[in-house]
Amino acid sequence: MDYSPLFGRSSKVDRVLVVDDSPDNTFLIQAILEEEGYKIDVLNNGSDALAYINASPPDLLLLDVMMPGMDGFEVTQRIRKNAKLPFIPILLITAHDQPRVSQGLDIGADDFIRKPVEFDELLARVRSLLRLKHSVDERDQIARQREDFVSRLTHDLRTPLVAADRMMSLLQQGALGELSPEVIEALATMERSNQNLLDMVNTLLQVYCYEAGRKTLSLTPIDVRQLLKEVVQGLMPIALDKGLALQTNLANDDKLIELRGDRLELHRVFTNLVGNAVKFTDTGSVTVRLSTTVHVKADQSVESWVKVEVEDTGPGISPEYHSSLFEPFRHGNHKRSGSGLGLHLSCQIIKAHRGTIEVESQLGKGSLFTVELPTHL
Structure with a gap:
């Protein structure tokens, strides 16, 4: 199925995917959430939902537990096992006679709501999970910015430090003429200080590589x-x-x-x-x-x-x-x-x-x- 018409949307609007094989239920949820300004897409089975999510992850997933073929539990498991996906809050939709809510929470769902869906409860749970989504996204963005800053800083600092180290070594070797004992002693002090700073920059770069998962061990x-x-x-x-x-x-x-x-x-x-x-x-x-x-x-x-x-x-x-x-x-x-x-x-x-x-x-x-x-x- 081609989902391209579904993806041409502004990033400023929260995108919610509703997956339910009951047209009456999806119509009600879509009407309630669109009234609040959310962008809603609707699908009726788990397989199409996974294809949609892999192509363009939504900000929130409302997922019916009982569906033919692939039920909501299996969809949840597959999403949580896919490390390439960003964090997507999952709100399970369950019938009153389904006692297995804890199973869904255990495998990675974030909340649940029972049918028939009540207007105020649905909006409250959607707002809560979207706040969670925005918080996680902000945290991840800060982490990425920090990693980028550390990487650039360490590389930019290392270049002049290495150059200074080589220049002081040349001076000590008499490349620019004979030096007095006082100047030689001062250069030795400068070289030690520069080396300490270079060691710290190199250590910081190594720390960044490990924390960013970019370090490969040579076994x-x-x-x-x-x-x-x-x-x-x-x-x-x-x-x-x-x-x-x-x-x-x-x-x-x-x-x-x-x-x-x-x-x-x-x-x-x-x-x-x-x-x-x-x-x-x-x-x-x-x-x-x-x-x-x-x-x-x-x-x-x-x-x-x-x-x-x-x-x-x-x-x-x-x-x-x-x-x-x-x-x-x-x-x-x-x-x-x-x-x-x-x-x-x-x-x-x-x-x-x-x-x-x-x-x-x-x-x-x-x-x-x-x-x-x-x-x-």
């Missing part, structure tokens, strides 16, 4: 022990400068502990966790432990997991910060807290690997971050 077999050794070796000089003991159990066992994941992304996670532990710990130690565990799945089968613990003797984290620690731009209670993006990004990476990340901490008693990852995605 390969990973030797977790070797990965952690690289992270620890890279951070060892910083720990030694602070007089900290950076301890591991990585040399205790030569058994290969392997998982399938994105090596670069997991390296980012463990560098962040161990780096934070070193950064926020002034005395004592930072310990990295690697082990394996098993999880029993719902079907009673056993799945092998890798467990990495990062424990420090730092100042600890107040309990009120625990629940929001992995949210973006949330800082802990430490005076040296950074951008608030590192732990959020780490959490996004771990979730993308179907893993978990948790924290245990008390003020004055240090912190323990635990990451668990399945060996196979």
Whole structure:
């Protein structure tokens, strides 16, 4: 069936699709809603309704439960399973002798109204569901604008930061002549500050990619022990400068502990966790432990997991910060807290690997971050 004549309408008017095999009922509903200024289209079966909705989703669907062929429950299920469709409120129309209203609500309908339809009740429910629709659409639009803003901002910021970094590197190498010790020191400070800002922009860009669902993991077999050794070796000089003991159990066992994941992304996670532990710990130690565990799945089968613990003797984290620690731009209670993006990004990476990340901490008693990852995605 060709629905093109139905779609040439102004976006300012709410479009309502009524699907009912009873002409008397659809005539009454259409008359009531058109009187209120809504644009009404009418169909008499579920198959045509799905074709219409896929071609041009309405703002609201009034759907009869009992129809020949495909009933309202099946139409509702198919709509809710179609991830490509925007949110469409569904108002089920039921007869007084139909006791299965809860079934429709359970599979995704938003409200129901019984026949014979009453004028005031119909308008009230339609207005309520359209308010819900407008609220969801506005929220989604804000989210899209935010994603677009973050994407453009990070790309636009990154270009001049990279250029500045390269220019300062050339200056330090004497490209424009010999520099005095004071200028060299000033350039080193500028380079560190620029690099910190570039790192934050890159992290923000990575966060955006994960939140927008645009990040694709590059999955390969990973030797977790070797990965952690690289992270620890890279951070060892910083720990030694602070007089900290950076301890591991990585040399205790030569058994290969392997998982399938994105090596670069997991390296980012463990560098962040161990780096934070070193950064926020002034005395004592930072310990990295690697082990394996098993999880029993719902079907009673056993799945092998890798467990990495990062424990420090730092100042600890107040309990009120625990629940929001992995949210973006949330800082802990430490005076040296950074951008608030590192732990959020780490959490996004771990979730993308179907893993978990948790924290245990008390003020004055240090912190323990635990990451668990399945060996196979």
